[in-house]
Amino acid sequence: MVASTDPLLAEIQRQLDADIDLSGLAERFGYSPYHFHRVFTRSVGETPRGHIARLRLEKALLLVVASEATFLDIALAVGFRNHETFTRAFKRQFGTTPRELRREARQVERKPPDRLDEEYSLSKARFAMLPARHMLAVRHIGSYDEPFALPYLPEDTYWNGLVAWAEAHDLGHSRLPYGFFLDMPGITPDAAMRADFAIEIEREVTPDGRYFYLPFDGGTFGVIEHRGPHNTLPQAYRALVNAIFAVPEKYVLSGAPPFQVHREVHVDGDPADNLTEVYFPDTRA
Template identity: 30%
Template sequence: MDKKKEISLYPVWSHIEEFLDEKIGLNQLAFFSNYSPWHFHRIFSNFHGETLGDYIKRLRLEKSAYALKSTNFPILEIAIETGYASNEAYTKSFKKQFGKTPLQYRKTYSKWKSLESNLEFPPSLKPDEIFIQEISDFSIAYVRRFGSYENFPGLIEGEETKILNQFIQDVQSEPNNHKWIGISQDDPQITKSDLIRFDLGITIGNLRLTKIPKSLGIQKVSGGKYLIFRNRGDYSLLPEVYDWILNRYIPNKFQLRNLPPFEIYTNPFESCMKKRITDLYFPIHSLSNYKRKSINPKAN
């Protein structure tokens, strides 16, 4: 991990993730990295343990697997959006990656369940603290880590927190001017645990950034409609809460957008873990008869 942190691939990651549905060339990414194509590819492959082509292909297939799980879109439509000209070619690649055909995968992992009045909520969630809100795009400065969500040390203890706090000092800002954001880029039921990407960041609002440290990246969080849950309690329980929301709570009337959920830590440095509050944002296509409440992440 220390060896990986010496190399800044943030501009490359940002470009791949922004244009994942489009053709991405080696020379194009090498330009963003400031390396020659040959040297860049060697660095990238050593970092990720897979070639650039395999990395992009895996991300596309994992994104399609999430669509199979969370939507009822036709498989052919998902195949075309993944970059395959035919269902046959997509099925062959998908089965090689996941050991199942797309149809078999959908039958195994799709869990469309109605929202029942007697559904038992986790202790950290309350039925009257679920909202739908439309938000605007906003940008964050972030640090990326790889590995299981369960192994994330938390905001106070982690090296990522120190890097972000140093950044706040370097831009002569104040901690209260920023909101702390966590983005779970991968579904642990789809992505292998050691390849999972988690981004910890702070909102940057209208800050004029003339130079970005190599230890940080900048990314835009997409706006739109979100289903929001307020979680009260220790951050270590969040993976279980996510699993409950995605696999038990989300009913038929909600269609998740194929974007990563994110979380806002409203009091990240609260010493009492039981008093920590986290707002969980899940991107959705359609509204329902839920309360609206302003829990706005778009702060400086």
């Protein structure tokens, strides 16, 4: 039995577009079906089926707003077998139908990044192909507005622990810190928001405890560079989404989670010198 549900939750995230066999998943992670349901619900605050349904619908919401995919294709992409069942579930969750939401979203003028008191700069958005990678990750649960310790400060409990685990297991790794943000602020409840902090490693592993193996599939990504204090990073996300929306004939958001890479962290210097890359997974139109 795994000591943490985080590897199990990461596996569910990867299988959202498939028929998830909860009994098989429970057995794989060392639980009986009854114990799995009890441990999962106590740890996550939702039943396994409720958790899966919410994640699928939140992914669907992003695809409805940010893509031109048909509603049937979106339904199939998030594990529903037909358009009707998907539409009913979507309306129960969000109080509107996919068609109504898409129409409203098209009528809303896209808001440019805010200019805040603190200075920051953004590069021009571009599109890049990234290769597949092996990653070691640890999960954070809670609001993205909570302050995170910067990578590798003494109080950092995420990347410091990942590097220590890799070194203890003689595992080749990079210290470059990644952060994957799986949920949508304003849609996902703050207490349920998930972030996976990660480093690259040389091969697939089977960790125990709070760490888990995270495969990175690579592909096409929109990317923008942000230089400035970390509390201005949301402006980079907004600018990048706007840039992707501006070329719908070329690229559309895939619905996979965005991530950021901390290239330069000026802990003791000027926070305006922090350099962070923000990525959104895309597909070619």
